[in-house]
Every structure is written in C-alpha cells, then in structure tokens.
Amino acid sequence: MDSEAQARFDLIASNLQEFLNPEIIEKILIEKRSPRVYWGTATTGRPHIGYFLPALKIAQLLKADCEVTVLLADIHGFLDNLKAPLELVDNRAIYYRNVVTALVQSVGVDTSKLNFVLGSSYQKSPEYVMDVYRMASMVSESAAKKAGAEVVKQTGNAPLSGLLYPILQVLDEQHLNADCQLGGVDQRKLFTHNPYSAATEWLPKLGYSVRAHIMNPMMAGLGGQKMSSSDGADAKIDLLDTAEAVAKKIKKAECFPKIVEDNGVLSIVENILFPAAVLNGHGEFRVERRDAEPLVYTSIAQVKEDYAKDLLTPQILKPAVSAAMVSLMAPIQAAYEASADWQEITLKAYPPPVVHKKVKKVKDRGSRFPGAKQENAKPEEAKPAEDAPTEQLAQTSI
Numbered sequence: 001m002d003s004e005a006q007a008r009f010d011l012i013a014s015n016l017q018e019f020l021n022p023e024i025i026e027k028i029l030i031e032k033r034s035p036r037v038y039w040g041t042a043t044t045g046r047p048h049i050g051y052f053l054p055a056l057k058i059a060q061l062l063k064a065d066c067e068v069t070v071l072l073a074d075i076h077g078f079l080d081n082l083k084a085p086l087e088l089v090d091n092r093a094i095y096y097r098n099v100v101t102a103l104v105q106s107v108g109v110d111t112s113k114l115n116f117v118l119g120s121s122y123q124k125s126p127e128y129v130m131d132v133y134r135m136a137s138m139v140s141e142s143a144a145k146k147a148g149a150e151v152v153k154q155t156g157n158a159p160l161s162g163l164l165y166p167i168l169q170v171l172d173e174q175h176l177n178a179d180c181q182l183g184g185v186d187q188r189k190l191f192t193h194n195p196y197s198a199a200t201e202w203l204p205k206l207g208y209s210v211r212a213h214i215m216n217p218m219m220a221g222l223g224g225q226k227m228s229s230s231d232g233a234d235a236k237i238d239l240l241d242t243a244e245a246v247a248k249k250i251k252k253a254e255c256f257p258k259i260v261e262d263n264g265v266l267s268i269v270e271n272i273l274f275p276a277a278v279l280n281g282h283g284e285f286r287v288e289r290r291d292a293e294p295l296v297y298t299s300i301a302q303v304k305e306d307y308a309k310d311l312l313t314p315q316i317l318k319p320a321v322s323a324a325m326v327s328l329m330a331p332i333q334a335a336y337e338a339s340a341d342w343q344e345i346t347l348k349a350y351p352p353p354v355v356h357k358k359v360k361k362v363k364d365r366g367s368r369f370p371g372a373k374q375e376n377a378k379p380e381e382a383k384p385a386e387d388a389p390t391e392q393l394a395q396t397s398i
C-alpha cells in the first residue's frame, strides 16, 4: 500500500474493537477504489449519545473516501419483537435519518455523499424474498437463534420473526452490494462464525461472497453496564437533552475514583470526545481546575493514567465531560430547533404517551354515615350490596 492508501486504511481502522477480513478493504484501497460500507440501524427507540459511535465512524469512513450507506432497518425494527410497531416505523426512519445526518455534520463532515436506504424499499422485492426462503432452508433454527442472541430480544415464547432477523441482516450485505458491514461489537455473532455461524458462513451457501466487518466497541452505560436504548431515562443521555439534564445525568453517573474499567464517564471521553475532537481538528480534552492550570489531554491513555492516580478525580472529570458533551451536541440541537419538519416528525415517531387521568375515587361510605342526606338513605338501603361477593372472593384468595 502506498502512503495515501495507508492513511485511508488507518482512518477506516481507527477506534475499532475488531476488524475482520481487512484484506478485502486493503485490496480495494490498493486498486484506488472506494470501499462500499454500510451500517444498519433498526429504527426503534430514540437514539441516545451511544449513536455518536457509529456516526463518528461514518464520518471517518466518509473522510477516507468510502461509499457509505445507512440502512434504516424499518422491517428489522418490527421483526424484533415488535420493538417498533408498523404504524410508527416510517416516521421513526425519518427521525433516525435526521439524527444520523446531524450527528455526522456535528463533527464538520459533509453528508452530501451519505446514502440512506429504507429496508422496506428492497426487502420486499421478489429476489430478496426468494433469498430469504433459500437461506431459511439452509440455516438451522439453533444457528439463527445463536446468531441473534445479543441483538434480538430474547423472550419465552419468542415470535418466529426473531429467527428471520439474522437471515435478513446477513442478506443485506449482498443486496446492498457492500464490501464491508459496520456494527457495534454486539453484532459479532451475526457477522462471523467464531463462535457461531452467520454472515461469513451463510452467504457462501447461496454462492455469495464473504464481506469484511468492522466493529465499534460498546459504550459503558452511566450505570456501569453497556449503554442501551432500553435503559431508564437517567442512565442514557438523549441527543436532545438540555444542558441541565446532561449535567444532572453525568453528575449522578457511577464513577468510582481510580477505577477505569466499566466507567461510563471515561467511556464517553474515550469513545465520543476524543474521536470527535480529532475530527474537529483540535484533538484535545480539557479539564478545568479551580486552583490550578487546566489539565489538557491529547490521548485517552494519559486520561486513564491520571484517573487511576486520582490526579483526575470524578469531581473535576464530570463537569468537564458535561461541558464537552453539551458543546458537541449544540449543533445537533440547533439543527433540530431550525427544522419544523423534524420537530413535527418527532411527535409522530414518538407520540407522547396518552395519560389517562386518574378519576379520583369517591369513597362509598354508604348512606348511613353521619351527615348523609336523608333522601339518599332509602333507595341505597333497598339496593343489594353489589360489592360484597367480590370482597369475599378477594379475601379468600389471599
């Protein structure tokens, strides 16, 4: 590889946890072509700051002159235990498109060449559907189950659609004509046969070629574990959260002094703030101190070292992370404020829950309590006590 190809390769490979079959990409770069990479996202819950990871990777891929496609996987949102009901899925796809575009633009990368494809636009074609049937006849039920174990919601009497999900995701590589698929490391079992069978083993069964796979690390959540859309509102930061909400959530986050592992706050610095700072051109993370010069970092290794020594304490780290996140999210929020369409689609994609007003139960004190109106007394007395049998039943069942 010449130095230009090497620089492109390094950008593609940066900040990854795993890169499978890199030789596929190397060959394309040596031939001075543009690798075609796709990232799929099931259009379900509201995207949180964890979406910065794929978005920053997409920004790097665009800079490395890759052809990038974002698959708005509406059908997958529905196949996965109905996480996104069919009637909301279209609006959610538009919401995701706006979010991903704004995320990539927030680090100054042009999105005019970023391609968006809606899953349902090709996953219902006769060719695609026939491939689903062919693959379903060649892949065992247990392999499909294992492949989806970390991605598809696991329930007792799971719907059959959860077994189709991995088959469709694997076929997308072929039908989107990709050289490489990007995903979080949680997608690993869908990507490779080690330890389970999926894309790299299933595609050749239909005569299709094996693709490269690039995997982002998973962010630790603010409560310590992997960040997920199904976390409670306090454990994840929504991209449209106000500065106060961001500060409050980070302040509450689990962040033990000197402990670097599974630390959600440090995970933000490592996986979001540094890669974004590099794309933004300054490459720095600053921590202000009250009585001393600010600490200025240019690598996560230095940050972790100082944190382990308690020179960088949770008390000074947290406000620095809040401030940096708020300024990183500012252009996304400005884009939202400036777009009446986006605001309208938000309401349609995530309709506020209908609150059933609680009607205050008026205690039935009967008609004989002191002060009861005399005229009510008679008819009430004449009526048989309707509640009595239920009350008895409830008592016996206790």
Ligand SMILES: N[C@@H](Cc1ccc(O)cc1)C(=O)O
Binding pocket: 039, 040, 041, 042, 071, 073, 076, 151, 168, 169, 170, 172, 173, 187
């Ligand atoms: N499995 C991805 C979504 C996805 C769907 C289809 C694909 O082809 C790729 C990715 C997720 O967890 O969100």
